[in-house]
């Protein structure tokens with residue numbers, strides 16, 4: 001679970017009215033609390049919203065005990081700030097290093113690692129400064145990185161082989177610290193690094209798309225609603241799948257409302273398909 005933008009994630013939770021994972025729902029609850037507090041809600045108002053997302057195991061407890069549990073959860077959630085609006089800058093010299101990797105999967109992996117590394121080193125709980133290496137090291141998150149890099153189709157052994165390739169080339173360094181794995185990328189400049197900015201990412205829904213559109217602008221474009229990178233097709237599609245769906249829903253809603261207002265049973269017009 002990698003949440004680059006908690007505000008966006010929380011809005012989606014409220015829309016879907018349920019947690020999106022089973023195992024990580026505590027984290028999801030924290031995100032929701034941070035978002036609601038950030039929107040200016042009082043503890044009581046937050047509490048009311050949380051009731052829509054049941055806390056499993058509390059059915060048999062006294063109301064007083066449940067209140068204490070919620071108090072602790074809210075406290076813990078608010079010990080971190082809401083993660084939102086983080087811009088990740090990728091510099092031209094970094095892209096040059098990435099593009100010098102011949103194997104496409106290894107190249108994609110390195111790009112996603114770079115984006116994650118830069119983002120994670122803005123999150124105090126995800127990195128530490130290694131005096132030994134004189135660099136910020138971010139906690140590894142193989143599974144999510146592989147997903148974003150489109151590597152889930154490969155066997156696990158092959159995914160690790162790609163990591164090894166990057167290690168051998170001196171582009172990726174991993175170290176163990178307090179029983180966690182951390183890594184850094186020797187070619188990464190810090191957030192305010194010098195040089196020409198090639199890519200600025202603020203929508204993390206399609207990280208790999210950012211590399212594709214930079215390298216091959218002929219075949220990629222951006223959704224005109226949310227800015228996420230989409231592949232150009234023969235049809236003149238303007239939106240990404242999720243925005244297209246949302247726009248269609250809104251249009252259908254408007255259609256039904258207008259017709260209900262008129263009290264008509266028009267058969268000439270039909271809802272947008």
Ligand SMILES: [Zn+2]
Pocket residue numbers: 223224225226227228239240241242243244
């Ligand atoms: Zn979109």
